[in-house]
Amino acid sequence: MDRVLLLNATFEPLRLVSLRRAVLLLIEQRAEPVLIDDEEPVIMHSPSMSISIPSVVRLTTYVRVPRQAFTPPVSRRGVLARDNYRCAYCGNHADTIDHVVPRSRGGAHTWTNVVAACKKHNHDKGNRLLEELGWELRITPEAPFGLLWRIPSDSVLQPGWSPFLRLNAA
Ligand SMILES: [Zn+2]
Structure with a gap:
């Protein structure tokens, strides 16, 4: 374990923090332990004390987080994952992304304008608009929301975290 899951006072997952950061929050009483792995507790030692580090801690005071802060940047991988690797036009397997309103026609590189295709x-769509093709989207593209989208892909997820991550796993 090299990261601790930090929850808001409402138990909403906020982010992963380093062990050191988690210990500081606990010592300063800005957070309290929620889940300690009894079988393999991680102990941090200092000259004056030993502290077992929970794998989940919770802030004692609620912090307000703007929804925007939870929105990850648009990425090819993120769009494909959001759309389950399904083409927004036919539902078949997708491994490319498409700007619904093409960039050359003023379309933005945003979650609501990018879909898996x-x-x-x-290829068939090219630089045309859906109206010009008579095509329709099978989905309504939206920005994904939730901590899972912001956890770096190389992070090791602790099994004990899953009940907390599911709360707003987008
Ligand atoms: Zn297709």
């Missing part, structure tokens, strides 16, 4: 539809 199969190679065929991406």
